[in-house]
Amino acid sequence: MTALANPVRKSETASKRRRERVRPLQIIVFILLCLCSVLLIFPLLWMLSTSLKAPYEVMSLDLKLLPKVIQWNNYVELFQQYPVFHFMWNTIYVTALNIIGKLVSCTLVAYGFAKYRARGKNVLFVILLSTMMVPWAVTMVPLFILFKEIGWYNTFLPLWVPSFFGDAFSIFLLRQFMMGIPKELEEAARIDGAGLPRVLWNVVVPNLKPALVVVSIFSFFNTWNDFLGPLIFLSDPEKATLQLGIQFLRTQYNVQWHYMMAFSVVSLVPCLIVFFFGQRQIVDGITLTGIK
Known part of the structure; x- marks a missing residue:
């Protein structure tokens, strides 16, 4: 002992x-x-x-x-001297449409890459990922010329319509998460007579919630804090977003720093709220994507 x-x-x-x-x-x-x-x-x-x-x-x-x-x-x-609420409404409008567009388009494209078998699928996926290496400054001028020629200049359309054509990072994130969803769930739904829309809505989307939350939060941050996009495509002060409206406090001869910092704090509060309530979902979504 x-x-x-x-x-x-x-x-x-x-x-x-x-x-x-x-x-x-x-x-x-x-x-x-x-x-x-x-x-x-x-x-x-x-x-x-x-x-x-x-x-x-x-x-x-x-x-x-x-x-x-x-x-x-x-x-x-x-708030008395500047239309802060009007700028905020414009930002909410553009941000909401961007989130909806990315959720719809990226989910459909990611499902195709994750579940369907087709020749050249991996090559197309690599080409899609390679677009992430192209900086937005390279495509800025061609996009401006394109949107101006089709009559979209000084409208909100250039700020949210591209989101309905997908985003490489969001598609990659959703595709990796979808590959971890068991095929038996979809096969059981098809045996019960469910078509593709019903399989997506009732089987795939409920199991995809953590990744969808991550995509929504990232899309919110990118759109809410976007300054260059509204600066290029908008010329009417009535259509300005929050980030563009901050520049109205800066004139040629004077800069009202106390108002500008107060404006910045107001525009930052929604981001802090979203991050505070969504940080756990961000970690869980990315972690589960890596594990699966």
């Missing part, structure tokens, strides 16, 4: 020593992560602080994070 107890005690002491060695390393890593978090969040805090400062305090050389007197009126005056 004593011979058996000695190895157990030795293993326990060895594990305690390892824990004691790991604890200082964990503390150091935790401190480094906290410092990195402060560095990353500091611009956000400075933006919030600037939005609550008086104009003279914003331009002061005495840099202070906390304002002397919190100017809540900056937000009230911002």
